[in-house]
Amino acid sequence: MGSSQINWNANDEFFKFTRGRFIVNEVENLRKREIRFDMNSLARVAADSVGAARCTAIKKYPDGMYNKAFLMSMDDGQEVVAKVPNPNAGVPHFTTASEVATMDFVGSFCPPPTPISLTCLIWEARKVLGTPAPRVYTWNSHAESHSVGAEFIIMEKAQGVPLSQVWDTMTLQQKLRVLLAMTRLQKQWLSVSFSHYGSLYYTKDVQPPAGSHFVKDGMAVKDSEFAIGPATGRDWCDAGRSSLDVEKGPWTSLTQYLQAVGARERKAIQSLQPPKTTALLCGPKLYQPNKENKLTALTWYSQILDALIPTNPAITKPSLWHNDLHDDNIFVDPQHPENITGIIDWQSCHISPLFTHNPDPAFLAWDGLEPETLDLAPRPALSGLSAAERSAAVQEYTLQNVFIGWRKLMAAKNAELYRVVEFRKTPAYGLLFLAHRVFEYGEAHFQSLLVDLKDTWADLPAISGTSNTAFPFDFSEADIERIKRDSDGAVAGTELIAQVKEHLGDLWPDKGFIEHECYDECRAALREVKDMILDQLAESDEERAEYKRHWPFD
Known part of the structure; x- marks a missing residue:
């Protein structure tokens, strides 16, 4: 043939x-x-x-x-x-x-x-x-x-090779040059803002809203071939959300956009089957999600939304961003790997407030605590450690300092983006972030953060410039006790999943996925750790059955 x-x-x-x-x-x-x-x-x-x-x-x-x-x-x-x-x-x-x-x-x-x-x-x-x-x-x-x-x-x-093929063999100087190149690209992305929140299209493919335009280097560009239309970000599509009959934009104001997020999550809770979550373990002595708590969190969210919105327009402006910069989506020159030759996978990239975008590329692979300062971490003490322990300590030290080097570059070159990093440390951002995913998880932590917010309410930028704006909730002792109990249970469930992840190591099924050759070993390891957890937590056959029902893995 x-x-x-x-x-x-x-x-x-x-x-x-x-x-x-x-x-x-x-x-x-x-x-x-x-x-x-x-x-x-x-x-x-x-x-x-x-x-x-x-x-x-x-x-x-x-x-x-x-x-x-x-x-x-x-x-x-x-x-x-x-x-x-x-x-x-x-x-x-x-x-x-x-x-x-x-x-x-x-x-x-x-x-x-x-x-x-x-x-x-x-x-x-x-x-x-x-x-x-x-x-x-x-x-x-x-x-x-x-x-x-x-x-x-x-x-x-795409020209070149994926960064994943060369990153581990690159010198520190080459890695820093990649970070500098990424800083320049993000600086370019920051040079443009938009008239609406949503996603970008050709004018011929959507019904453009009145006044749709973008601003490049301070100059408004109107009547171009581009227009802003419905949002396509992952949080508008995941876990069945793409089927929801809800408003998907575009929106002219930040308040409208964030209200639509709350309405979307409410509709999802009311009409969709919640997905299994691997973010926390649930059960009788832990937190057990329910619709009532989720809907209550969203009601409270709508009541305090205006107070949570940051007042700095640099981080609230509608911005287009690539939020999935992992090392297979970035291509580099194999002979000069510090040169970025391509960035792929622009699906679901959308126009939303800058503070909702991820300022840090995923290829940095730092999942530790947020650095308190931009001072480089000290060299680890290696004496007395085994070869494996020394290797792990050096790797942790390298990852942390490359990440801090990235943040230092951002602070020096992209001050607007670094303001996002600073805002992400606040309770206001935590509440806004959790509200985007309440359908799946986070309502217990949301309610706990809200109770704690009473002590710092007057310090919120949207409140501090006004007078006589009291904290809008009067929680009873019983409310506070229930919220604390739920939060403690959710934290304990999260810590148990963290222990499972540590126990499995490279066998951990990220997003529920595992390679073919590791499948049987992964399932066996999960069965083993499941039995350990059930023996630790369950005090009766009924509790054991309940923990099994909540176990997120097949």
Whole structure:
């Protein structure tokens, strides 16, 4: 059979999630990551998009949590990447349309080929933020209108190699140069703000709100090809939220946006089945989530919302951001790994208040406590330690100081972004953050933070400039006792999960996922630690059954 006659649809693994297994709700997790479409048609579209006669090879990249990506090789040597969203990626049409427009908006100049083509003339407009994002050759966000039978994006292959391949072998100086390059990119992102909160689209793909525009270096840009439309961020899609009939923007004010977040969480609590959470263990002596506590937390949130909003416009402005800068989404030059050559996966990047975005790239891998100062950590004392202990201590020391070095750069180069770091240390941010995910978790901690807020109420920026604005709640001793009991139980449940994570080490199923080769060992380790916890906590057969019911893993 000639290459032009290859039946790509015969490869069943193209359409399924094949990267690993799930330890939490595996059947459902696999179902929402399987998508059927016509790969033969997608291959023809990809070839046509770059002027090739045919596609001669297709390689599937390791599955993402929300997408499938394929490297397609053409008969003339060209390579492109085809991306198809899974059913769990987000709201149909909007998720893909926003991703494409966002990549165009953040992109940098297209280097002109010889001779200059129409394609390049179109893509030279990709210059608003100067970020090396992939060029899109063709795309479709209406699955029912195309022979492929699914939404798709055909884009250029990122130059270089993923940072994950070289980071551990890079010198400290090279790592610091990567951080400096990332600082410059984020500085560019900060140079633009928007008239509304939501997500970015082409004007032709949404109904633009009145006055939709963006501001670049202080200059308003109106009547461009870009417009702001419904939000596509992960918190608007995860755990079934994409199916909710709620207002998804765009919003003209921060208060409207944050009120819509509360309304979304309320609707989710009332109409969706809560997902299993691996954030904390629940049971008779621990916290047990319930709708009443969640809805009460949201009622209180709506009553104090205006007091929580920071008054500094630098951190409340509508900002576009990439919140998933892990080391597989950043590409670098393999010969000079300090040079960033590409940033991929702009799906679900959205326009929200700067303080809701993650200021720190995930590739820094620091999950320790927030540094109290920007002073570098002292060298660890290694005498008397085993070889493994010395290695762990040096690694911790290196991770911490690279992270602090990043924060020092941010404080010096991106003062606006560093204000976000400072705001994130406040109770006001904690309450705003927890409100975004109350459907899944956090209501016990929210209520506890709110009780504690009474002592610092007058210090909130939105309150300190006014007079006679009293703390709006009068908690009884019984209320405070119940809230403290719930909070203590939630903290204990969180600490137990932390112990499970430490016990499992590399076998810990992050987001419920584990590689195929580790699946059996992971399940065995979880059964062992489950029995240990049940023996420790359960004092009766009834309690043991209740803990088993709440155990989050399959």
